[in-house]
Amino acid sequence: MDRIVTCSLLVLVCLSGAMYGQSSPPLVRYDNFNQRFLNPNKWATSSPCFTWTVLDCVREIQNGQLRLAVRGYGATDSNQGGQYGESELHFLRPATIKSVATQMVVKRVSASVCSDNPSQTGGHAIVMGTFFNSGTGDPIDDVQALLLFDNSPPNDPAGVVIAGGILHWQGQFFGGVQLGTVNFGQKINVQLTWDRANHQFVAGWTDIATGVATQRTMPYVMPDSFPASAPDKLIGVRVFTPNCPSTQAFSDLEATFDNVMVATSARED
Secondary structure, three states: HHHHHHHHHHHHHHHHHHHHHOOOOEEEEEEEOOOOOOOOOOOOOOOOOOOEEEEEEEEEEEEEEEEEEEEEEEEOOOOOOOEEEEEEEEEHHHHHHHEEEEEEEEEEEEOOOOOOOOOEEEEEEEEEEEEOOOOOOOOHEEEEEEEEEEOOOOOOOOOEEEHHHHHHHOEEEEEEEEEEEEEEEOEEEEEEEEEEHOEEEEEEEEEEOOOOOOEEEOOOOOOOOOEEEEEEEEEEEEEEEEEEOOOOOEEEEEEEEEEEEEEEEOOOO
16 A cells, blocks of 8 residues: 555656656655654654644544544634634654655544634645745745645535645735645645745645646745745644634544655755
């Protein structure tokens, strides 16, 4: 099975290369979660959940896969704003990582809706990185890229997540792209790559059963020769829950990850 998954990931790499050149270094195996516990030489020992509105939070190896799940609740004393919850795993030495690929399955997303509060509900599975700084050295000028698989009831249909990529800089999101829909339970390979030579990021996913790939580029114009002030790479799940005095609002999400692969630079640039 590992051999099949690795081949599928390499197919995604080849497809990416055909679109934006051969500037990205090759992917290598980072972790396949075939141990009992998470490896402290690969993953940062940070808390998976840090908000007080999370009651259930999971970060564990189960059946040879990383299982992440989180259930968050909204406050009941307000109909304004909402609450945030997460379960994440951060790479231990993120500065050299230029591309992250992994097998992923979104198991479920469920959420309640508050009629008195239109704030976001639901959540997403995410691959995210902070890759470089635009030149000031201030962390606000760090440039982040996000690959998201989101479901936000009642706007999104049940049983699927909406795939997309987006960039973040100076407190603003920009350059968003749509990548289609993925069914709950569908096994996919996902990849997020910094293509520095072409001043763009590449986000995509491949259906493991069919080999069909969906991929888009996200170009940027800011200088990219400075290292990130706060480098970070992560895989995770996040939920957003509206505050609601009329009912106990909740959001719930579970996903599994396996066969994490990375491409790295020779130095922390």
